[in-house]
Amino acid sequence: MSGAIEKLIMMDTSYDMVKLCKDAEEDASNKNIETSFVVGDEEFLPVKESSVDLVISCLGLHWTNDLPGAMIQSRLALKPDGLFLAAILGGETLKELRIACTVAQMEREGGISPRLSPLAQVRDAGNLLTRAGFNLPGVDVDEYTVKYPSALELIEHLRAMGETNALLQRNHMLKRETALATASVYESMFAAEDGTIPATFQVIYMTGWKEHHSQQKAKSRGSATISFKDIKKQFSDGGSSG
Incomplete structure (x- = not known):
């Protein structure tokens, strides 16, 4: 894979997001790259087989x-x-909220219903690349901690992002008393000295290449x-002589 980018395809499941990207592109100064939106x-890529040099997926x-x-x-x-x-997003994402919500639901409702989507674990990423048929698979991971004034603001932020629970078989309604209990548990278990609450976001990076003889x-x-x-003997001898 070499050479400058000549054509770019930007894709999203949301029409509104695609329109935002298109509007931003029209305002950009670089018009040399042919871009399709x-x-x-x-799961149903509208792209011809063996037609692109690079596929990038960012948190989707x-x-x-x-x-x-x-x-x-x-x-x-x-x-x-x-x-x-x-x-x-990896399985450690929002671990604090998962714990707090589980405790609150057990106390208030006597059972639990997932409030956040299931996420892949780091140990699974390499297997996913291999299973998909990629060569030279690589996996890296970063964790970020974002501070919020309160747990309720974090929950509202996740709702606005559409990052709650994508499962069809879920309880759609989070009861107000359960939400308040979740915020209380969250703050009692994880609040920092300055009063803010931390939210962990784990990002797993995966790289893989399509097979080529080179x-x-x-x-x-x-x-x-x-x-x-x-x-082992060589290193042991080197260590003892140093």
Whole structure:
């Protein structure tokens, strides 16, 4: 994959978001890149097979019903040696809110109903890339802590972002008394000395390449010429002489 970007496809499931991107592009000074704006779904990519050099997904794949299937479609859309880059929210995201909401629901309602979407764990990311057929898979992770004045403001922020629970089989209504209890538990368990409450956001970064003959390949099993025992001995000898 080489050369300057000549054509760009920007896609989102939301018509309003696509329109915002299009309006921003019209105001931009760089008009040299041909840009197409598409309303589409990651699970049914409206992109021809082997037609793009790069696929970038930014914090959207955690909404898909079939994450491996969406990643497979991304790989099929790539040209040989094309690159897949994705950032998804990881399972540690909003861990404080999950704990507080669980405690509050058990106290007020005698049971729990998920209030946030299920998210992938870091340990699963490499398997997802391999399962989707990508070569040279890579995974990295970052955690960010955002401070809010109160838990209720965090909940309202998540609602405005549309980042609550995407599951069809869920309790759509969060009772007011449960919401207030969640805020109380959250603040009693996690509030900082300055009165703010922390919210953790974990971002998992995944990279993978579509197969190409120029890429590095793993050596066949049994082809090694140096044993781990020899390497260990070499380091042990080096450490003792230093």
